[in-house]
Each structure stands twice: as structure tokens, then as C-alpha cells.
Amino acid sequence: MQGETSSARKVMVVAEPTRESAVALQYALSHAVLEQDELVLLHVENPNSWRNTFTMFLRRPGAGSSSTMGCSDGGGGGEDFVEEMKHACKAAQPKLRVHVERVEILEGKDKASVILFQSMLLRIDLIIIGQRRSLSTAILGCRRSGGSMRGTKGIDTAEYLIENSKCTCVGVQKKGQNAGFLLNTKTHKNFWLLA
Template sequence: MGVRRMVVMKKRVMVVMDEICSSRARHTMMWALTHVVNKGDILTLVNVVSPYDNGDSSFVPELLNSLGSLCKASRPEVEVEVLVIQGSKLPTILTQVKKLEVSVLVLTKRNPSLFSFCGLLRSRDDEFVEQCINNAECLTLAITKQNKGVGGYLISTRWHKNFWLLA
């Protein structure tokens, strides 16, 4: 009688924590933790600090570590790591995705405005999210928590834009 071995593939889920203090970033982190990460996976919280930062972000590692602890307390079966990297945001994220062999990249996307629906106005954050979606070498999800009255999330990927998920 043969012995069956089951190969369990860990996946690495990277969440970009741009605005660590914002509720949007925390919602995105918790959404990834509950909807994307499975037992045994690795959750990487990453924040990119500008190379021109003059010390204003010295609280970032502490705050990011406390968010990592929150994730670990919520899902002890998930490995959590925290990275604070200095560099230009887009190339740094794309490099880390490749270097760490990330399976899923999760980003926070701002609530779309009327101007963005009309294609009239795009913020730097919108451009960053679109560049990641189009250029990252993994599945990339941009998450927007809907307003309280509507509920659910808008999810954008390379194939679907602002797909509504009630979860």
C-alpha cells in the first residue's frame, strides 16, 4: 500500500499599506486576510517610504508592526511579515512582487469620483494602482470599500474594473 503525499502550496499575499493610518488601508488589509489568505499562507504588509523622506515617517515601522500583530492575532495560522522599504513606489513594489514571488498583490483604491468615472481626472494614486494592475507579475486586486449605505467592495483587476462584491 503506497503512501500518498499531499503537496501544499503556500501563497504569498502582499498588501500595499500606503496610508497606514487610513481606515481604507486597514479595510483592505482585513479584506485580504479574510478573503484571499488561507491557512499556511504568508501575508506581507509593505509600505514604501520616499527616498526623499526627511524623517517624517519614523512612526511607520511601529504602526505597521502593530497592524501585523493584529493580523497574526486574527489569523494565527497565517505567517505575517512586515516590510518598510525606501524607494520610488511603483518600481519598488514591482521589484518586490518579483523578488518575493508574490501570488496576489492587494492594493487600496480610493472611492471613484464622478470625475474619474467620466475619465476627466485621475490622481497619482489611481495611476499607481493602474500601473500595478497592468504590470505586476501576479494577480493584482484593487479594493475599495463601499460607502456605509451601499455595503460591499468594488474590486478591480486586469480583467474587471469596479466589480461589486457584497461580502
């Protein structure tokens, strides 16, 4: 029994209402987590985001948690999609320990540094984050990124975590319906894993 406890890991998946985050969770459940591991779904919420303000306005009339329909298209609020991700984890691996962490971005901080801090605070062994890459980013390299998920020093959140986390961080992209995953770590760039 001691062997099982020592081999258990804490795996964090960055949970967002995006296709990339769903791909990261799919990769984690199919290739990264084992039954004895603990899976942490981390949602970083920006309280100053116009999207969160708009979502909270839409949710107010039905303050109960039964109003999960309005925001399942990927543009919605934090609680509905994170709970859906948690249920998907339990359906895929019923014995897996899954819990949700929700944190807010504080004034003067960015998403990447908040995720990095939480990973150290929770003693995470492996971070898995969905990664969006445009053709220009792939051609020009990881240091020049476009898009809205920018981290500290002008690189995207996934690249910042890959380069700066104390534990292993895997950036995951899905290539085609059955084509597998494209993975990025500090030591392996554009590693193709067939599904």
C-alpha cells in the same frame, strides 16, 4: 502534506498609514488569504518625504518602540502602523504566517515600480492594494487619475500595478459600512463583492 505546501500562496498587502490600506488588509484577511498562505505587509517609505522627516523629528525623544501613540491617525510613521497591521493579522488569523518588508524609494524611482520589483523579488502570487478613486476618475476611466499616489506613466499606483504585475493584483475600495468591497483587477473592473 505535500498538497498543503503546493497550494500555499504568497500574498502581499501594500501597507500605508491610510484608510485605503486598512480596507485592503480587511479584504485580504476576510476574503483572500487562507491559513496556509504567507502574508507579506510591504511598506514603501519615501526618505525624501516631508511627512517622514516631520515624523522622525517627533519620534526622536522617545526612541524606544513604546511611543506608538503619536502617529496612529493615518499621517504617521512607518513602523507603528505596520506593526499594528501585523497584530491585526495575528488576531484575525492566528495561524497565518505574517511578515513585514520595508523598502525605501531610491532616487529616480517611483512607488509603483518599487512595489512591482519587490513583488517579483519575493515571488508574490497575489498583490492587494487599497485604491482611492474620485468620482471624476471613475467617470473618465482608470488612465486619468488625480491624487498623490501616482505611478509610472501618470497613472495611479494601484492601476499601474493592476496593469503591469506578472501576478494578479487587486485594487480594493470599501463602499459604505456594510456594503462590501469594490474590486479592480486586470480582467474585472468595478466588481462588487458583498461583505
